[in-house]
Amino acid sequence: MAASTSKNVIFAALAGNAAIAVTKFIAALITGSAAMMSEAIHSVVDTGNQIILLIGLKRAARPATETHPFGHGLQLYFYTFVVAVLIFGVGAVVSILHGIERIQAPEPIADPWINYVVLGLAVLFEGASWTVALKAFNKEREGRPFFGVIRSSKDPTVFTVLFEDTAALAGLVVALIGVVCSHVFDLPVLDGVASVIIGLILAVTAGFLAFESQSLLTGEAADPATREGIRAIAEAEPGVEGLNDARTMHFGPNEILVALSLDFRDSLSAGEVEDTVARLEQKIRAAYPQAGRIYVEAQSFASHSAVRAAVIAGGGAGALVSEVPGPGAS
Template identity: 85%
Template sequence: MAASTSKNVIFAALAGNSAIAITKLAAALFTGSAAMMSEAIHSAVDTGNQIILLIGLKRAARPSTPSHPFGHGLQLYFYTFVVAVLIFGVGAVISIVHGIERIRAPEAIESPWVNYLVLSLAVLFEGASWYVALRAFNRERAGRPFFSTVRSSKDPTVFTILFEDTAALAGLIVALIGVAASQWFGLPVLDGVASVVIGIILALTAGFLAYESQSLLTGEAADPDTREGIAAIARAEPGVVGLNDAKTMHFGPNEILVVLSLDFDDALTAAQVENTVARLEHRIRAAYPQAGRIYVEAQSAASHAAVRTAVLAGGGPGSLVSEVPDGQGGDVPVA
């Protein structure tokens, strides 16, 4: 997904959450509602998170340097992980603690109509932000199953905002129910219960986002279709008699590192091998523009197997399994 689309989604969420956070805080201080205070904390955290994501996008767009030869794209994944930590550490924990305090010492909500008004308006604003994020995500999804798209997505900004907004809408509904129930049944303790439930919703959201972002941060491969497509192009290139190994890794949503170990026809001259590599790189980039860096190693199948055997004997990283199958359909261990 284009960076401009991600920024549009973040700006929409930032505008909505900033206004909502201030309004909720004022209502919480006026009415004394624990659920409303939890919602104010939630919106304030979301506002800060969107600023952090914008910082991550800006830092990730910086060009490569001698100290970061592959660019700074991974920083986006780091800042997404920070967002998940903040949702849990600030939003979830404070909401749960505040709710438990209110359960232990319940207090009647003053002027509950203020909460109803603010929460209803918040649902409208949050719903608009959620809709913007959902449309952007659906364009990326292109008809694929929802959760499998989230798992395979390499752009964490859109699904982070989408899940934040989904959690926010769920929290608003819980807050409305908590305020209404505490007033209807005359049980102020239910307001504290709602605050705890909001905190649990935030904790679950944070856990999911942390799991997804850490996978990207620690070096996630391209999707299976891309990996298989690159391998097929390499095998089909004239002058290549075998694909020993193929590796990919995302350095950002739209940048992939490709590393190939190829067995070339022994009859080729050095110049012909160079021309073959140039053609291969051109074909891969034409089919997969996100393949920003492509490295090709010329290595015979026998040499590759010998290195692989030596690594396996040493118990090193060769015990891992390659991303793409070899010419006979078996998995090739990493050399």
């Protein structure tokens, strides 16, 4: 997904969360509602998270340098992981502790109608932000399974905002139920219970985002269709006897490193091998523009197998798993 689309989604969420946070804090201070205070904290955390994601996008867009020869794309994944940590450490933990405190010492909510109005407005603001994020996500999804796209997506910004907004909407519903029940049944303890539930919702959201971002941060391969397409192009190239190994790694949502080990025909001259590599790189980039860096190793299958066996025997992990096994590999 284009960076401009990601930024639009983040800016929409940032504007909505900032407005909601101020409104919730005012309502929480007036009414003394624990659930409303948890929601206010949640909105402040979300606002900060949008700023962090924008910083991540900006830093990830920096060009490659001598110290970072593959660019800075992985920084986006790092900042997404920071967002997950903040959601858990600030949003979830504070909400749960505040709720437990209110359960232990329940207090009646003053002027609950203020909470009703604020929560209603918050649902409208949050719903607008959620709609923007959902449209952007559905555009990327293109009819594919919802959770399958999340697992395979290499751009964490959109689904991070979508899950934050989904958690926010769920939290608003819980807060509204808690405030209404606390008021109608005259049970102030339910306000604290709602705060704890909001914290648990945030904890689950943070855990999911942390899992997804750490997977990207530690080096995910391209999606199966891209890997299979690169393999097919390499194997179909005249002059290539066989494909020993093909590995890919995302250095950002739109940046893939491709490493190929090819067995060229013995009859080719050095110049013909160079021409074959050049044609192959052009074909791969034409089919997959995100393949920014392509490295080709000329190696016979026998030599490749020997190196692989030596690495395995030495306890190395580098040759244990191959995205595309060579001929005869198990």
